Amino acid sequence: MSFTLAIVGRPNVGKSTLFNRLVGKRLALVDDQPGVTRDLREGAARLGDLRFTVIDTAGLEEATDESLEGRMRKLTERAVDMADICLFLIDARAGVTPTDELFTDILRKRSAHVIVAANKSEGSAADAGVIEAYGLGLGEPIRLSAEHGEGLNDLYAQLMPLADQFEERARENTPETDVSIDEDSDDGVRVPTKARPLQVAVVGRPNAGKSTLINKILGEERLLTGPEAGITRDAISVQIDWDGLPTRIFDTAGMRKKAKVQEKLEKLSVGDGLRAVKFAEVVVVLLDAAIPFEQQDLRIADLAEREGRAVVVAVNKWDVEPEKQQKLRDLRESFERLLPQLRGAPLVTVSAKTGRGLDRLRQAVEKANEVWNRRITTAQLNRWLTGMLEQHPPPAPGGKRIKLRYMTQAKTRPPGFVVMCSHPDKLPESYSRYLVNGLRTDFDMPGTPIRLHMRSQSDKNPYKAKKKSTPSRLRKHLGKPPQKS
DSSP states (O other): OOOEEEEEESTTSSHHHHHHHHHTSOOSOOOSSTTOOOSOEEEEEEETTEEEEEEEOOOOOSOOSSSHHHHHHHHHHHHHHHOSEEEEEEETTTOOOHHHHHHHHHHHHHOSOEEEEEESOOSGGGHHHHHHHGGGSSSSOEEOBTTTTBTHHHHHHHHHHHHHHHHHHHTTTOOOOSOOOOTTOOSSSOOOOSSSOEEEEEEESTTSSHHHHHHHHHTSOOSOOOSSTTOOOSOEEEEEEETTEEEEEEEOOOOOOGGGOOSHHHHHHHHHHHHHHHTOSEEEEEEETTSOSOHHHHHHHHHHHHTTOEEEEEEEOGGGOSOHHHHHHHHHHHHHHHOGGGTTOOEEEOOTTTOTTHHHHHHHHHHHHHHHTOOOOHHHHHHHHHHHHHHSOOOOGGGOOOOEEEEEEEETTTTEEEEEESOGGGSOHHHHHHHHHHHHHHTTOOSSOOEEEEEEOOSSOTTTTSOOOOOHHHHHHHOSOOOOO
């Protein structure tokens, strides 16, 4: 990674489409509706032999107040200040607008390197717009079609000479993005590093304070926030050193009940958030202290458990809670009753506004990851299993007792165990829960999903049923047996 490129321009000129083209995957949401992108999204881009960081930004609008559009513009201007090069996109079919001219002046003052590109330039209908782009005074415009991948060679030609200037400086600073995890890795606890940070997804209902919480952890206004519900649309990832713990945090769109999600754009946003849960290692389920454990909160927490992720439950807006001790007792009781599958998972109270409780949240995330990666030796498991069988033997359906012979751990992330037994199909679910709860308690694995599989092991000798017979080739050599007289 040698430099950072920010893609800027008016709403609906194709910034996110070009971003997806450069990173080689559909990371950013794309829709015909203008103003889809609201936050800054970073990705690792490839163009020929160039490797660089690309930033997708919100559409530039003329608002400068504290409205949603005004806050989006401030965030985009911050990306311009952060980037080494700005790629200014205009819509070739619409031509240069007064708004484009206004932002040309802003970019000229704020950025040392600005490249102008006329997007949607396929076909003769875009010729006039490409010619108008010369009048912006930012050099020769690139004729692009982000949707069809046309004009990328011209973009490469303009970026190549600039890349050499930034190569040395950025070599050690750009983190690896979108790190995949190996679910079946048995190398013990993976130690997060800058190249492979711990992946944490923050999920919850709209307006629970997810973006505000991440901004407080970062110590800067990196994500767009406000009183409006549903501001976040994309699953945005940011990498930080969280008090010595290399972490990549994913901010996700608020998830409402499925019946209430009608618009196509919200469906895409929720789908993006669900995807973030699937490749996270730890999922922080953020609740609103005023209305905790709503039905949708329970669904989100259950989804994280079913996906096999380590779960931490955080209760936000604790600073405005009047009866803290009583509320905390009620929360713990509700948690145990409503989410038995996550029994023992960390329950942390935080205030995204003031920053209180963030140290406890970090410790809970680190502990949840350690438990999620835990491995127990086969000898320990079988000594434990013997004790569990003596304390509470398995049932005997139809008078025939089910024998549990031995146990081993098959995988981590999350911990998965296999018990070899007779008649696994007849073992009731209640006995499996008894074993899982015992594993949680005796091996200090609170909250993490535990997978327990019963496999059949027969008492019978596998060779007993086979008939002794003479091999066919030997029978042919010996000939037919003599006839009885």
